[in-house]
Amino acid sequence: MTSYVREEPDTYNGVSAPQYNVLSYTWGNFLDPTEIAISVNGVDWPIPAIRKGHFTADTFKTAIARAASGVRYRCDWLWVDIACIPQKHENETEMARDLRGQEIGRQVDIFRRAQEAFAWLSHMKTSELCGSQPFINIEDFLDYANQGVSIRGAEDANSYLNMCENKFRLFETWMSKFLSHPWLSSLWTLQEMILRQDAWVLFDDGLFVLYHGDKVTPWTFSQIKTDVYCLRSISKGRHIEILENAEDVAVSGNFKSHKGCANRMRKRFEKLLEVQILKGLDASKVTIPNTAYSAARHRNATELVDRIFGIVQIYEISCNPDPAGEDETAKLHALEDEFGAKLIAKSSLLSQIFIHSSEEPPRRTWLITQKCIVDNFWESVFLSENIVNELGSLKFLDETRNIQLHGKAWYLDTFFESKDDHLFKSYPGSPEQYLGLMLDYHISKEVLGQVVDYFDGRENMLQAVQRLHKYYGKPSRIALLGSGSEPRLPVVTYVGLVLAPLDNIKGNAEWIRIGLVRWIEIYTTDHSPPHYHLPGYSDFQCVIT
Template sequence: MPDFDDDCAWPRRLLHVPSMTSMQWAPGNYYGNDRAPKYIAISYTWAFDNPGEPVPQINYVWLDVACIDQTRGSAEMSLEVGRQAKIFKGATHTFAWLTKLSRQGYLSQIEKLQQQAKSSRAEAKSGIERVQRGLDGTRQEIELLSLDPWFSSLWTLQEAYLCPQTVFISRQGELMSPSEIDNPAERPMLLSDFIDYCDHMMTIVTSHEKKPQTIETNDKYLLALKRSIERSGMTGLRSSLPVTLLGAARHRTTTRATDRVYGIMQIFGFQLGKSRPGCDPHVEFSLAELEDELGRELLIREPIMSQMHIFEIPPQPGKRWRISQDSQPTRRLNYGDGKSVFDAMSVKAKLSTVTLECVNWGHFSGKICKFSKLVEIWNTKAGWTGGNIDLDGPEQWTAVHGPELARKEAIAFSQQHPDAVLLLLGLAEITAPPNDWSMPS
């Protein structure tokens, strides 16, 4: 392809719909005779079967199967995979192609579920049963959409993160709408609507977990709804922090093991492995090598965020320093407005890696302090607002809210873990008076 610059914001190819021809980019951002044409991007999985035409009256479409060289080992394929963020963000609109749902079928099933839920709650014999039936009805509504194959792919999770205003279209290419009364042309169903709905329902789940009233925290209907929301990946999309998608990524499928990194690296803005400009496309990288590369890039660009994760199972030797598919984001990342959690923080440590006997190890250079010593200092100050203690493995600590509970939890933790050492990654700017201290997270 003549003089194509990988830093260019345009795709290497666009599908010209009237002629169904894959047009190559040319200098000046020409595709055929059209200069810098508007285009839409379509996000889909390979699960569709004879889907028909996409949204009509569009001259140019970006569709990976038509716009990326599918030859195995192709340099163009590797490089375009690393440019997904530019391609999707440059599209006028992005559409998510649901391959199992028709518009009318979805609306009919939603109406049926809502009527069933209403009748079921009315027939409930107790307040507990009424809440349980409401939770179960909500789960079925969420799964009606989230069990479509589009929600199973790691690649589409990345595309959803890049384009939350994605519009849902049915298997026939019809615009989806939230209800019968909504005109899909005026009020189409957006991915962001579904994200907000799932986030709202997760807030309700969390409130039941924190303060059990009507039902217990281990209620099977509550847990089933929570699992459905987590599998959908929608709560991670609510935050602007890419690390929050790690939990959802574990529930997504990939064709190749290495897609565990290639299929999510663009949410961090990275071009890794074969997608790096100048890399030999015939060189193969293992998943472990790609995860190390992803981890190193995060250490450099986002040192604090790079460590905001925990392991539920013990990682391999030399892998604890980096995120992986076995990581879960810390609870602190689910609070606040995305990246603003770190906006007021200044980095106070240098993170890097060293290689010893062919194993990469994380290296920390900065200030450290015993947790028990810090608790002594906190214990002499008033005004604690709370914090979180997140640990690797099965040991669970509650989210700490309120001065007295924060004090008790911190003291108890320091007593149970007298040798615990804190590594100072960053500090927030203090704007409150010196006598108004708050417990950092």
């Protein structure tokens, strides 16, 4: 294998813009200088040697050859990080350090432009996932589970439930093994997975191929995401009612052991779904990268600053490769602040679509960190065709590290006086218990005495608003952030930022962010004014700490 340095603008060894594939794998936590590293010509940095139990030079060569051969596109060129990004070493030059920063900053472009992407799960074979048993897709399970509507008696119900258990166990077994691979624990591979959700999954014995009906195709992460959606649907009770009906029929006969089996199976589905979500397998595409940024806290990074470097490329944002700070924590904080400021400049709406998930107050209330949560509600805004940034302005203040907001706002208590039932109701694709107000966890814990993800009723939400008013002594505000809608549909999804006042300091009103409000307006005519369900808003300006 030979590596060629990029010549401007995009030429390698005299070839302009060559077509190439890309290989994603994990190795940073498996270094072993006593092992033999793969040989690469054309580099002036040491190629890292990897622990034999993770992969050998020979298995690495095999994976490289397989990725280069492609599935639909065979390429003479392959992008592999250790051969294309200068690795750190004692005698490296300043030019090499600059080149490393440039190449890391080009990750989005590199992965997007690749003909095909491959995710190599080294030291694991497909044959190890399920042994001699057949692979069962979640679709296979659901196809069979939905046949339960034709059950006629206890014997049928018993056979049906036993087969459901067997199919689910097979799916659960191989999926759990798949989820345990280190590739799904690395922070850098999370970014690469988001950039290329069409990446083929490659094991040591080749591509992972699944069968469903007449479909025979190698597996990609887009298909895995479909599995996540199916599991989420089951966890919310869909399809389970068929199992529950079969359970009742079986138990009414002589098969008492099936009592509670549907609920037990649902809990196992929920447990599997929880692991998939922790691994970031439900993270959205680059359209709303906050889901990936949230998932990053569950991934491993070799260095603390990689918490930023290893994920911000999906935002198409580059940060200072040498941040200021006396230690790793200070450097991380400097990077977080830099990233937050650049995200505000890029998209003020995106910069605030999150909830602080820690019960401890954050360093800066406005700043998104990896201790945040982002659920699937936000896709209804960011995957819409018509996304509108409703803020007048959101500006980062260098001297204080605060931000200045200007826009439309309501008083928090009068905002919730609306009697329109559509504003805060659940709808398809949103959390089942959705009601408008979402408080940052540290605020919810401090003011309400407990963390509340979703309010389970309008009255409870109104009581929380009253307690917020009493706690801060002055009325809080809702600043309109943005909206999303689809053409020809009379439904608009809105998001607002909830702000609480601090004591005035020399006449400068400072505020803190305490959460979000989200609501849905359904319009009866094309001439309905925006927010006609709500009281009038006012012009608002403040500094958020």
